[in-house]
Amino acid sequence: MSTLEIIRKNNTKKGGGVMENRKYTNVLEMHNIEMYFGKVQALRKVNFHVGVNEIVGLVGDNGAGKSTLVKILTGVITPTRGELFIRGEKIPLRNYSVKKAHHYGIETVYQDKSLGEKQVLWRNFFLGRQITNRFGFIKINEEKEIARKIMHETIGFRGVGITVDSTVSKLSGGERQGVAIGRAMHFDADLIVLDEPTVALSLKEVQKVLNFVRRIKESGRACVYISHTISHVYDICDRFVIIDRGEVAREFLKQNISLKELDECMLNFANARREVE
Amino acid sequence: MERVKKLQRFFNSLESLPIILVFAIILIAFMRTAPGVFTRPRIYMSILSTAPPLLVLGAGLTLVITSGEIDLSFPSVIAFCGMVFANLYKMTGSPLLGFLAAIAVGAFIGYVNGMITTRLNIPSIMTTVGTNFFWGGLTVLLAGGLSLNIPEVREYFLHTLFTGRIGGILPAQAVWAVGVTIFIWFLLNRHVFGEHILFIGDNMNVARVMGVNVEDTKVAVFTFMGLLGGFASVLLTLEMANFWTTQGSGFLLPVVAAVFIGGTSISGGEGRVIGTLFGTFIVGSLEAGVVASGIGGYWTRLTTGLIMLGSIALNVALDKTRVTSGGFAEKLRTSVFVKGIQKNE
Numbered sequence: 374m375s376t377l378e379i380i381r382k383n384n385t386k387k388g389g390g391v392m393e394n395r396k397y398t399n400v401l402e403m404h405n406i407e408m409y410f411g412k413v414q415a416l417r418k419v420n421f422h423v424g425v426n427e428i429v430g431l432v433g434d435n436g437a438g439k440s441t442l443v444k445i446l447t448g449v450i451t452p453t454r455g456e457l458f459i460r461g462e463k464i465p466l467r468n469y470s471v472k473k474a475h476h477y478g479i480e481t482v483y484q485d486k487s488l489g490e491k492q493v494l495w496r497n498f499f500l501g502r503q504i505t506n507r508f509g510f511i512k513i514n515e516e517k518e519i520a521r522k523i524m525h526e527t528i529g530f531r532g533v534g535i536t537v538d539s540t541v542s543k544l545s546g547g548e549r550q551g552v553a554i555g556r557a558m559h560f561d562a563d564l565i566v567l568d569e570p571t572v573a574l575s576l577k578e579v580q581k582v583l584n585f586v587r588r589i590k591e592s593g594r595a596c597v598y599i600s601h602t603i604s605h606v607y608d609i610c611d612r613f614v615i616i617d618r619g620e621v622a623r624e625f626l627k628q629n630i631s632l633k634e635l636d637e638c639m640l641n642f643a644n645a646r647r648e649v650e
Numbered sequence: 651m652e653r654v655k656k657l658q659r660f661f662n663s664l665e666s667l668p669i670i671l672v673f674a675i676i677l678i679a680f681m682r683t684a685p686g687v688f689t690r691p692r693i694y695m696s697i698l699s700t701a702p703p704l705l706v707l708g709a710g711l712t713l714v715i716t717s718g719e720i721d722l723s724f725p726s727v728i729a730f731c732g733m734v735f736a737n738l739y740k741m742t743g744s745p746l747l748g749f750l751a752a753i754a755v756g757a758f759i760g761y762v763n764g765m766i767t768t769r770l771n772i773p774s775i776m777t778t779v780g781t782n783f784f785w786g787g788l789t790v791l792l793a794g795g796l797s798l799n800i801p802e803v804r805e806y807f808l809h810t811l812f813t814g815r816i817g818g819i820l821p822a823q824a825v826w827a828v829g830v831t832i833f834i835w836f837l838l839n840r841h842v843f844g845e846h847i848l849f850i851g852d853n854m855n856v857a858r859v860m861g862v863n864v865e866d867t868k869v870a871v872f873t874f875m876g877l878l879g880g881f882a883s884v885l886l887t888l889e890m891a892n893f894w895t896t897q898g899s900g901f902l903l904p905v906v907a908a909v910f911i912g913g914t915s916i917s918g919g920e921g922r923v924i925g926t927l928f929g930t931f932i933v934g935s936l937e938a939g940v941v942a943s944g945i946g947g948y949w950t951r952l953t954t955g956l957i958m959l960g961s962i963a964l965n966v967a968l969d970k971t972r973v974t975s976g977g978f979a980e981k982l983r984t985s986v987f988v989k990g991i992q993k994n995e
Contacts, residue, residue, distance in 0.1 A: 472861065483859065489852040491919040500849055501861035509842045 397461030399424050400564045400595045401446065401479075406455035408441055408619075415441045416452070416619045423564060428586065428596045430610035432603055434643055438619045439599050440568070446597075447481045447566055448474040460563070480557035481566040487553035488541045495520040495537040498556050519559075527592075528555035528585055547578030551585045558592060565589055566597045571605050583609050603639055607632045617642045666925035668965045669912055673928045676957065680935070684942035693938060695819055699889060701934035702827035703728070703882035704901060708908045708926045709827075709834045710878035714774075715909055716838065717871050718851035718918030723763060723778040724905070726786035727879030728886060728898025731756045733789050735884050736798045736893035745808040745888075753880035759785060760876020764869030774872075790895045797894035804891055813888040823885045828927070830878070835923040847871060851918030908933045911961045925965075932961060 401423040408416040416438050423429050433439050444450045446457070448471045457464045459477045474481075488497050495513075498520045504512045520537040524530040528551045541549060550570045557565045567586065571579045586609050589596045600606045606613075607627075613635060615623045622642055625635065680688040687693050707724050714721045731752040739748035763781055767774040803809050814822045838844035846867045849857040858864050887893050910916065911932055912925025940953045 471859075475861070481859075487856065487859065489849045489856050489919065491852045491915075492848055496845055496848070500845065500857070503842050503845065505842055510836070510840050511842060511845065513840065 402458040404456040430606040430613045431599045433616035437616045478563035480562035482553040546574045547581030554585045680939040687942040698824040699821040702823035703886045705827040705930045706882040709831045710875040716921030717847045719774040723782040724879045725898040728883045729789040730785045731880040731883035732887040732893045756880025757877040760873040764872030768865040
């Protein structure tokens, strides 16, 4: 079996495959999402969408509702009201879950809980989706070969003395995000959600992560990038959505706003918020 | 030079090389201090007849510890399953039936351990200390504190199969125990189940996010550990042709020590099955070796303890070089433990 066939065999996800015929313009649409935690309203009538091959920067202060929105779209929590469309298809929210999200090609890369530190890279690539014989024994050579391909071709790791047999603990923070992103891309995610991937990283590492995100764009996929450090994401995003106090406060296309203006805009929201409180 | 490097890489790729070296050093030391005993096969046959139950338990415990949990209830599993085996054999005359019941009961005890730990969210160290008392107490209660002698079991095929002497010398249980160990190595390092254990022990949240069923996997690990306890119990009871209520009570510390000497990380996510194999043989040969070396009887335990600590220290020291690679021989030469041995000689 060729490597390509193996890759195909493992990509059995419904609707996966970036190059399929599309009858939709947005990978993801959320209409009038409301979320209550008890009596506290965390989200008010939020409308949010992600276009095909679009990188959306979801920005806002801590506690603005970014992570609540992301948890809803990745299936971790169920919203109180609202509608969710994936590739134009309405998804019943009642039984939407993390597994379902994976099934629909939505993958999330978390800052700290995406990789097993003491484990070798090739195991990390295939956790939960191992290539096995019918007795459940892992076909190590095939996994390693594909992992090598992902590292070199999908995420562009070269030289640097890291192989698929290295443990994750040897990788820098940026490289770890790269591995997690590469994994998501390999498994045919159409939409990759990056939840604060540059928190606690040095500037050089941040650049590495941003380069990985550029690869997501080049590969034709879409991405939601959550961050509260606007300068990091300005370069790579196509559109910015500012969330403030549970609402979509403003939206900008990148060509319509400079980094300075965007920064000021965010600062204004932060100040307004302080006055209210 | 190129060949030396190649050789070094080959050794580095071998799992648990440091502990194998430690084992060799200890063996050589015993051969020099007690040549009358350690250059003859009898002592080895004796160790190979008593260590197998420890090895079976140690290999299973390696999985449990790798998953980030611990099982301290196996001493009572040894006692309870031994009672089940001996009594069922006595009643029905079928050791096979006794064997099947013993491993089933062992698996059940493990399953209960797993369910209490995962469903009630109680740390496994507490769960299994508790269940250790419970099943140990139940054994004494049901057996009325009496042992059960079953010498006739030696006539049966099952006895020959599990604890016979291959070629008249090699204890069959050693072959079984090593076989179980090899199976567990493959399970941990080559099977999906083992990979899930590694990730769960490493970081439960990662495992969960990646779609691993953490709770069910842990219950399966505990169940398997219980099953192995049942098997070890049958090996022990068959070898002795006798059940007694406190059998297995001396197993706790040697087995735990063997796993840690073998280099399995207490923090989980890393398991060395081969290390446990050699760790068991170190623990199994220590007492006999120290006694045979002619050190006074009062010194036996103290020396045993020192050698255990030394083994762990040396294993850690050698292992570090493995990770950074290079300077291997240098580390070995400067290691405090090796220096100590050289001085003694």
